[in-house]
Every structure is written in C-alpha cells, then in structure tokens.
Amino acid sequence: MQTNEKNRAGNEKLCTMPCPAMSFLLRKVLDPETPPDGHENRTRLGMLAGWTSTVLSALLALAKGWLGLVSGSVSMIADATNNLTDMGSSLVIALGFQWSRKPRDEEHPFGHGRIEAVATLILAVALIIVGAEVAKSGLGRLIAPKPVEAPAWLLVAVGVTVAVKTWMAVFARRLAKLSKSQVLEADAWNHTFDIICTLMVVVALVSSRMGWGAVDGWTALAVAAFILYTGLTYAREAIDILLGKRPDPSEVRDICRAVASVAGVMGSHEIMVHQYGDVKMVSFHIEVDAKMSLVDAHAVSEEAEHAVEKRLGWRAVAHLDPVDRSHPLFDELNDMLHLFIQEEDGLVDVHDLRAEGVAPPFKVSFDLVTNMETHHDEYGAIYERCLKAVGKAFFGRVGQAAIGIEAAVESAPMARKCFNVPAS
CATH class of the missing domain: 3.30.70.1350 (Cation efflux protein, cytoplasmic domain)
Incomplete structure (x- = not known):
C-alpha cells in the first residue's frame, strides 16, 4: 500500500509540466500505482509518443509538401519527405511498443521486449533511404537551378511548423526520460534534427528572396546529411542491442559490489548480462570455501542472487566455484x-x-x-x-x-x- 501511494505521488509530480496538453496526456496514460519506467507504463508512454508523433508528422508532411509545391523549393519538399518518414517510423514505434506488451509465451520465454530494437532498426533504415533521396534532389537542384518563390506568408507558415516540431521534441524527450527507453530517446533526437533541418530551409527561402538560389540545393544536401547521420547512428545502436552488446561497466561494478556484500563469498567472475528490451538477466560465478557444506554453499548462492536482484531489479543466477585455500602452496x-x-x-x-x-x-x-x-x-x-x-x-x-x-x-x-x- 505504501509503495502504491509513493508511486501515485511520484507520478502526479511527473505529470506536472509547463504545457497543459503534455500534462493532460500523461495523466490519461500513466498508471498512477506503478513507476513510469515499469513495463506497463513504459509501453503506454511508448505508444503515446508513437501515435502522437504519427498524427502530427502526417499533418506537418502535408503542410510542408504543399508549401514546397507552391514555392518550388526542393529543400522544403525534402523536409516534407523527412516528416513523412517520421510518420512511418513513429507508426513503427507505436506498433512496436504495443507488440512488446504481449506476455511471454512458449516460443518467447523472455517476452517481446527486443521488438523495440527492431523498431529502431526499421526507423534507421527508413531514414537512410530518405537521406539518400534528399541528397539526390539537392544535387539535381545544384545541377539545374530553379527560381524559388518565398513570400513573407510562407516564412510565417514554416515558423509555425518549427513551433509544432519543438513541442514534439520536448514531449518525446520527456517521455524518453520517464520511460528510460532508448527508442524514444532516438525519436526525440530525430525531432530535434528536424527542427534544425526546417530552420535551414528557412535560411534557404530567405536566401532565395535575396537572389541566392543555389542555397536551396546546398540546404537540401545539408538536410540529407543530418538524416543519414541520424539513421546510421540508430542502426548501429539497434544492431548492438540485437547482437548483444557488452554490459555497461557501471552495471558490472554494481553487481560485484552486491555480490561482495554477501557473507561467505570469496570472489566473483564471469558476469554475463542478457537484455531483452526492458527485461534484464544476469549470471555470475561466485567463489566459496570448498570446506563449506553443500547446503550452506547453496544458501550463499541464493543470498548473492537476492542481493543482485534487490540492487538492480534483474533476475540473477549464481554458479558456485569451490575454492580450497588450505593448501600450503x-x-x-x-x-x-x-x-x-x-x-x-x-x-x-x-x-x-x-x-x-x-x-x-x-x-x-x-x-x-x-x-x-x-x-x-x-x-x-x-x-x-x-x-x-x-x-x-x-x-x-x-x-x-x-x-x-x-x-x-x-x-x-x-x-x-x-x-x-x-x-x-
């Protein structure tokens, strides 16, 4: 009961944000009796981020696409294409978190948590493809320059899209912090890069009004570089998770400290961390006195497992290694x-x-x-x-x-x- 009250008070504090819309959405989604980075709330926040970004990205893509056709700006059309890709990747994120809620089954005994990494990889591939297409458009505009119409109302409209993207970036980063989700952190950075790209489009439009038409092509290439860099970064991170990257050194140190605090443990080694989305397991070897009875040694191993589980919240499995220190050598x-x-x-x-x-x-x-x-x-x-x-x-x-x-x-x-x- 005290834990639920503590979680409820903590969630209420977390939902208090400067933007009323953000606070409203968080209160509607979060389970008040569980921590925000728990499995259920984590998937809820991921789905909220994904569906919100999907809807807003679709609206931005339509708006920027129309503005790009009206003005004839290839960099604006490139930015609209980028938002269209954001819509697709956000949809993948939403569906990925929804899928990750599926309970473990006979074929997937550790759950479906790694679907987050798959969603991130799909997002990365989409970004790389779009980045290549945007670069192609920018080169085409440099080879065959065309005039760009940039009236004042167009610049105001683009400014509105920047404000919307800024809200999306802040919201996504807040959800990523609450859920401790890598895929949401990647999505937040994606929105941030979109803001930079749109501001670069504004520079291109202003330059076109001053007669510097080539800036439009160069801006499209710069936007493409941002997209490609982001896609390659996300792809590397997702592949590392799917292949099984080495554990964080700080986590290994925490495990060693927890095990060392158990009476009867003479040393630990062969620490292995296995991650399945937000589910983690750890296995390790502990050295105990060879003269200890099997019952006592088993009790020490169980206490070591409990110490790690209590400290990190992971499932722990200990292997016993008897050590005989009585030999004179x-x-x-x-x-x-x-x-x-x-x-x-x-x-x-x-x-x-x-x-x-x-x-x-x-x-x-x-x-x-x-x-x-x-x-x-x-x-x-x-x-x-x-x-x-x-x-x-x-x-x-x-x-x-x-x-x-x-x-x-x-x-x-x-x-x-x-x-x-x-x-x-």
Missing part, C-alpha cells in the same frame, strides 16, 4: 599470479585457483582473464610467459599446471591447456 601461488597479472597488459584477473598434492611436485590450475582488446592469437604467448613465471617462482615444486584463458565478457568456451612445468 595456495597463498604463495595466488600472490605470484596477481603480480604476473600486474605486469601483463592484456590480463585483468585470475580465478578458480587450485593446488593439489601432499608433496612436491604439486599440480596447480587457474583461469586467467584477459581484457576485451586481447585477441585469441595472443593466447599462445600468454601461456608461454605464464608457464615460465610459474617455473621460475616454484622451481621443482610444481610439476603440472592447467591454465585457462578467457575474455572478461565472451560467449566462446574457455581456452584451457595442461602443461608440464619446467624444473628450471
């Missing part, structure tokens, strides 16, 4: 390997360290972690240097070493090899 080997890592530019950590045997020569095993810039072709040299360092530090005391090498974040299996350690 363990501390010395641990210190030697951490010193070796400090001297190696490509290495960042070591884990799963084990030493076996009651008398020399002992058997040891450990896993080295590389940074993301270290290529697999460099692993051979790392094996060689590490084996040499172990042989030098433990002359005659270590006979075999099983060494694994893995990247900090990687889906490929670990590269592991066993070596006979040289006695000198």
